[in-house]
Amino acid sequence: MRKRYLRHLAEHVDGMWRGCRPEHVTASALVVDGAGDNTLLTLHKTVGRWLQLGGHCEPGDVTLSGAALREATEESGLTNLTVGREPLRLSRHLLLAGGCAGVYHLDVQFLVTATADTQYVVSEESEDLAWFPIDELPPDTDSSVRDLAARARDHLSRN
Numbered sequence: 001m002r003k004r005y006l007r008h009l010a011e012h013v014d015g016m017w018r019g020c021r022p023e024h025v026t027a028s029a030l031v032v033d034g035a036g037d038n039t040l041l042t043l044h045k046t047v048g049r050w051l052q053l054g055g056h057c058e059p060g061d062v063t064l065s066g067a068a069l070r071e072a073t074e075e076s077g078l079t080n081l082t083v084g085r086e087p088l089r090l091s092r093h094l095l096l097a098g099g100c101a102g103v104y105h106l107d108v109q110f111l112v113t114a115t116a117d118t119q120y121v122v123s124e125e126s127e128d129l130a131w132f133p134i135d136e137l138p139p140d141t142d143s144s145v146r147d148l149a150a151r152a153r154d155h156l157s158r159n
Contacts (some may be wrong), residue, residue, distance in 0.1 A: 001090040005106050018056045023092070023104035027067035028054020029112040030088065030148050031076060032134065036113075036156040039149055040120060041137070042075060043128040046098035050138045051145055052109065055125075068110040076129060077121025084111040088151045091144050111152050 005025065014020045030052045031040040041050040053075045054068060061067040069083040091107040120129045132138065134149050 001092065004092065005090060005108075008106060016057045018100070021103060023106055024056075025064070026054060026056055026105045026107045027061075027064045027071060028052050028107050028109045029068040029072035029083065030109065030152050031072050031078070031081070031112045031114055032152060032156070033114050033118055033131065034116075036153075037134060038131040039134045039137075039152070040076060040078075040114070040118075040129060040131050041141075041145070042126040043130070045125055045127050047096075048127075050130075050132075050141050052148060053112075054107065054109070064108045065110055068108070069112060072112045075123045075125055077123070078114050078117065078119075080114070080116040082113045082115055088155060089148050091148070093144060109148050111155060
């Protein structure tokens with residue numbers, strides 16, 4: 001997967017941006033509480049499923065981890081978040097709805113920890129936000145989100 005991302009970026013000068021087709025890089029965040037027991041998911045307005053927070057890179061983003069942190073903050077209203085230095089997972093998935101329908105996201109997925117208050121604010125991009133036990137995600141949660149949560153749980157248990 002890493003080689004695919006690097007090849008994409010070598011071939012597309014605009015590979016980080018939403019307008020790049022047929023795929024582009026995105027950054028997302030699996031937000032967990034300070035204990036690492038719960039994760040904050042968004043009921044995405046366009047997709048209609050529970051997903052991790054995240055989205056497209058913007059011109060002011062200097063790093064992918066910074067983009068993931070910005071997206072997590074914007075979409076949750078949480079402050080005092082910390083982002084891991086290294087990605088937890090790389091994911092390539094086809095979008096089926098919205099402005100990117102038919103486009104693949106090359107999603108760089110980070111672990112983000114809520115270090116203080118866990119009172120979120122639902123943004124315009126979400127139908128809802130909710131904390132779920134990391135081992136008890138909603139029944140219809142996408143397999144990629146389940147894989148990301150499992151990777152986070154394993155990472156947290158080692159540290």
